[in-house]
Amino acid sequence: MSVSPSLNPHVSVDCVIFGFSKETLRLLLIKRTVPNAITELDDSYYALPGDLVRDNENLDEAAARVLKELTGLTGIFLQQFQAFGDPLRISKAKDRAWLQGVRQDPDARVITVAYMALIDSNQVQIQPGSFSKEAVWLPIAEIPELGFDHNDISEGALLALREKVQIQPIAFELLPEKFTMSDLQTLYETILERDLDKRNFRRKMLNSGVITALPEKQHGVSNKPARYYVFNRNLVENGGLGFVNLKMEGSFTLFS
């Protein structure tokens, strides 16, 4: 059992990857298999995808590498939200058994920098590849006990997402390129965990300038076909709308 030098922990990145399908917010998790499985424990469990930061890369590059290896995607929404550094964040038996199979110094402290990714889960081909033999999308209401402190990290990501969707137009990253107003409202209601008034939502979303109606409507639906919209990505990213505030109902406003 090697011991790392005092004051020199490992540094990793972990990615909380959000997707949205079947009206449910989901996390992309990988399955870890404990080598030389300890009989009294299950031999596998779920964790966030992550890896140690390499010598020659910065934190954003490390997170983008993890995401690309798992999803094949580049250039998607990926934002650092918090570092986690509890000295005891790796103390569960399963975590230690898993680390003994993959690392020379399983007892070294690991401080991790957590990232949040938002992707259209319907467009992604999961490539577990070097991280795991299996990766799954699990509804956030059904996340089991994860490795390390990954439940805390996931919870932190969800709180950060709720805050961010109120001040940045980022929720669109979770939708297909074209979507209905109902799709969009369901997404916001799911993230915020509250119902929103339909007429107000529609009016304000259109007034904000962040979406544009297409001439196209749904095909082959039994009910009245709904109109499709697109996110004005170029306009928003070029600052054409200025500061966009997606404020919750019932909050106070000082500077409107």
Add this chain to the structure above:
Amino acid sequence: MSVSPSLNPHVSVDCVIFGFSKETLRLLLIKRTVPNAITELDDSYYALPGDLVRDNENLDEAAARVLKELTGLTGIFLQQFQAFGDPLRISKAKDRAWLQGVRQDPDARVITVAYMALIDSNQVQIQPGSFSKEAVWLPIAEIPELGFDHNDISEGALLALREKVQIQPIAFELLPEKFTMSDLQTLYETILERDLDKRNFRRKMLNSGVITALPEKQHGVSNKPARYYVFNRNLVENGGLGFVNLKMEGSFTLFS
């Protein structure tokens, strides 16, 4: 010259400490003296207060320790906002000369977790102590070239502060316990770098419930004495106001 093991960088915390006095937003910086001063360089320069994270402490504890050693204060507003991990963030000659005097492995990579602190700078007794022989409050418009990537970190803190004061009632941490409406407006205008309408500011700040008027007014001023207000710290911290949104003028509102 020792070389640290591959993949094991140092991890530090750095504190961007904001204060407000004489209608100016300021940063608390420490002066580093380069040991065995290299003649072609100045022998001192400014940097953010920070330190390596110790084996037995988490990130928040490390930041609180740095802050306490420098200011003597505990229990003040201190929030992690971003980790910085560019592999080349320590490459300036002064930084390397300084590190050679204080660390056994000056060439080791250092990844730092940055914190933002907000304090009433008029109430603080600076205790440079173990970090430096000198610490100063410098206006943010007059920050010189700092050590490491501390200019980038300071800039990141300012952007984070501007965002946070719009969604959390935290600006009050920079004011004395009692303040005038004019003090408060000046503080917001300074942080946001824009003028705000006086009547709107007053009305909305009072309607928000985050402050309460005192019966007391200014004494010994030549102009008309202004009323004092206090921040409703207990009400806000106990969630009595719900979500408080301090939105900027001219932004869009989707869910009001």
